[in-house]
Amino acid sequence: MKQLTIQSSQRNYPIVMEAGLRFRLKKWLNKDYSSILVITDDQIADKYLQDVVDSLDQKNIYTSIVPSGEASKNIEQYYKLQSKAIESGLDRKSLIIALGGGVIGDLGGFVAATFMRGIDFVQMPTTILAHDSSVGGKVAINHESGKNLIGCFYPPAAVLYDTETLTSLPYREVRSGYAEILKEGLISDISLAEELLPLSLKQISSVQLENHLEAGIKVKAMIVEEDEKESGVRKYLNLGHTLGHALEATLGYGKVTHGEAVANGMLFALHVSEKVKEQQLPFNELYNWMKINEYPIIDIKEKSISELIKSMKSDKKSISGHIQMVLLNKVGEPAVENLDDSSVEAYIKTFIERMNKL
Amino acid sequence: MKQLTIQSSQRNYPIVMEAGLRFRLKKWLNKDYSSILVITDDQIADKYLQDVVDSLDQKNIYTSIVPSGEASKNIEQYYKLQSKAIESGLDRKSLIIALGGGVIGDLGGFVAATFMRGIDFVQMPTTILAHDSSVGGKVAINHESGKNLIGCFYPPAAVLYDTETLTSLPYREVRSGYAEILKEGLISDISLAEELLPLSLKQISSVQLENHLEAGIKVKAMIVEEDEKESGVRKYLNLGHTLGHALEATLGYGKVTHGEAVANGMLFALHVSEKVKEQQLPFNELYNWMKINEYPIIDIKEKSISELIKSMKSDKKSISGHIQMVLLNKVGEPAVENLDDSSVEAYIKTFIERMNKL
CATH class of the missing domain: 3.40.50.1970 (Rossmann fold)
Known part of the structure; x- marks a missing residue:
């Protein structure tokens, strides 16, 4: 216990x-x-x-x-x-x-x-x-x-x-849940992130699962205790969620699981972080983790960009029509960034290009 | 100001x-x-x-x-x-x-x-x-x-x-509002209650109105500061509301104003208080105040009692199926009482009898 x-x-x-x-x-x-x-x-x-x-x-x-x-x-x-x-x-x-x-x-x-x-x-x-x-x-x-x-x-x-x-969860649900645990690692627990990124989720033991859950909850608990009403650090928990929510909404709820959408959103957040922060981040590691563990890699179309941006702006975190994203200065060090539409559009375009090359 | x-x-x-x-x-x-x-x-x-x-x-x-x-x-x-x-x-x-x-x-x-x-x-x-x-x-x-x-x-x-x-309120709305001010006097401000009970609301000046509002709000403020979540003294503010809400619900919302229903409910609460607490309370004074100021005196029928009791039991204050009423030990000294159905039924019957004799 x-x-x-x-x-x-x-x-x-x-x-x-x-x-x-x-x-x-x-x-x-x-x-x-x-x-x-x-x-x-x-x-x-x-x-x-x-x-x-x-x-x-x-x-x-x-x-x-x-x-x-x-x-x-x-x-x-x-x-x-x-x-x-x-x-x-x-x-x-x-x-x-x-x-x-x-x-x-x-x-x-x-x-x-x-x-x-x-x-x-x-x-x-x-x-x-x-x-x-x-x-x-x-x-x-x-x-x-x-x-x-x-x-x-x-x-x-x-x-x-x-x-x-x-123990009886379908594998897809395991995958969905692990996206949030990985998120907790990426924003605040480097060793958790490092442990998870090479891991095949199909081979996880129940002891490992309990340990990962505990580590994830500890990150979450620490953050919500510091900022219950999401005026500050709690926003960090939204890493991957700005695009993630927009993907869920525009694809139609249920087409991808929440965690699958968040995993894609995190990949995009790492891409934007590398551009904005000019830092090397584990973009490829995350991509590989998603591949190993069969996360769907969502194929974003150019023509859907405006719809995605509209959806991102209706997010609760958006203030005065700006899109708010959580980025990483490095693993374990998140930051909140307000971006205008045209920047986000440009980042989505370079993200699509990058993904097409992988 | x-x-x-x-x-x-x-x-x-x-x-x-x-x-x-x-x-x-x-x-x-x-x-x-x-x-x-x-x-x-x-x-x-x-x-x-x-x-x-x-x-x-x-x-x-x-x-x-x-x-x-x-x-x-x-x-x-x-x-x-x-x-x-x-x-x-x-x-x-x-x-x-x-x-x-x-x-x-x-x-x-x-x-x-x-x-x-x-x-x-x-x-x-x-x-x-x-x-x-x-x-x-x-x-x-x-x-x-x-x-x-x-x-x-x-x-x-x-x-x-x-x-x-x-200043542009219809007289009926003035009456509705004053029922709550009187309630605040009855539970916690004897001098406010004593000032209001002989008063004809048609003759009130705007200065008097502001003073009564202020006195009422002070009672309310003091109580909600002590007990924001209504686990204790805030319940006193429900004087007249147990039957009042039931009257509103069973007559159909809009038939009587909230204050008119509460005034009738307070009359009933004073009646029950006199029985339970064996104290003389300003029942007649409240009745006269209602008459002077043209509050409708609701004619409760014997056959509607079971419906009223059912409605009183669905009140948020009701716990484990008991009916909770605010009574007065004396003016300015309220108390919460949990009553079973049969007691409430008996009190409504004696209330009907008493009202018929007035």
Whole structure:
């Protein structure tokens, strides 16, 4: 078992990682709740919902199952869950448990944050990717115009990570999650980045996975403790996300996984960093890592550039119409840069050329 | 001009009351905002929107006008306003101004609280009633099943009260607002309560009004500073609201004003207080005040009791299915009481009998 504590302005909360944790949930709830609503998706429900309900061992447990996938992070599902909470008689002393990946954590968390002005919620991530989104208190739903545009900062009461639920992840999900772990290495943990870059994800042991998760969460925790509301260093966590989000939005959510889009976004961020900072960065190493591990290398077309730029400008980080990107001075040393449209356009063009030569 | 400062966990913010303040807004914004969205309703827009826009004196000002009335505090309007904010290019350095009564303040505030995880907003109340809702950081929308069930705690950057906008209020709105001022007197300011109870609201001068507003806001401010998240004394502000909200919900929103419903709810609360606390309370004085000032005395029917109780139980304050009411030990000394259904039913019956004898 591994345990960390995150300090937030509203409360401190534990992150617990343990194989089989879903059978011992009661132990980690430090309050008596009048009722509990477990929110999960239709893929996770079959595998783990009953275990969770059983281990809570109390009356007034309700469950709500939403379709799996990013499309569920919308206003309709949000309102349905609010209705479910009301119909089930949840009150201010109730708990919501978000059992699933980042979609469920973000959606369930935003419901909890705004149900009767906020009730407790517990994150139970079931993907590697969600190690990132479950820590730090960001909860949100999507708007047609962009991801996570509607949401708030609302720390969970606990993050309870049953690492056993990761063993059955499809390889594509492993890949998606590792992009965020690599990101954490690139911005703040050189040895983690150096360990990951030559690694084939298909050959990772469960011990390695737990260690990588812990290292990634430590980076995330350190950053969100320093800057909970993303006015400063928290922005560094967006390395690869400016183009990444735009790729997800323009390709259509679900075509590539979040991590696959972020990996491509990081490659672009390293390209821009080399240009802006005039430094040698592990561009080729990242490219090779993506190849070894079968990340799709997204073939950006010249004609899609204007659409990508429009999408990048609608990003929450964008201020006064500039595009904000996280760049690296070197590995472990990120910096935020505001770029105008024409510079970004030029960088995308040279990026396309560079990729065509590889 | 009158000015107070409210301390909240997230920030301190000023409340400014001044005639003609809408012509001097720029002075009270302590930041440069990249853009501003003014949200108001179709009744207020004609009167004051242009003044507000002119006095902001900057580029990138957008306006959004929603239909006046409680019905606008719903999920559809909420989402429309989010879309408007996105389309207008608002970013994290933008401001939302809620110009109007409590509906606009609650709705606009909840949009601001959740747009890109929270941007600044300013309350510009245009009703007496909104002196209460604009202070304390509660923002919300309604669910079909009950008022304010979806929302959060999110303090404004400022409350800017142009008292000139109150001079054109219909008498019914004056009455609605004074119910909340009287409530503040009853729970915490004996001299305010004693001054108000014999008063005919039709004969109030603007100086008296400003003084009453200030006294009411001071009570509210003191309470929310002590208990921002409503875990203790803030509940006292719900005097009259348990039955009041149920009356509004069961009669249909808009049939009675919020203040009219609260006045009836306070009468009931005094009735119950006399029974539970075995104390003489100003029940008759409140009844006479309501009669003088033409508050509708709601004729509760025996057959509607079960529906009222169901509605009272769906109140956010209700825990584990009990009905929570604020009672008075005496004027200025409130207490929270959890009551079971059968007790509440019995109290409603004796209340109906008592009212029939008046």
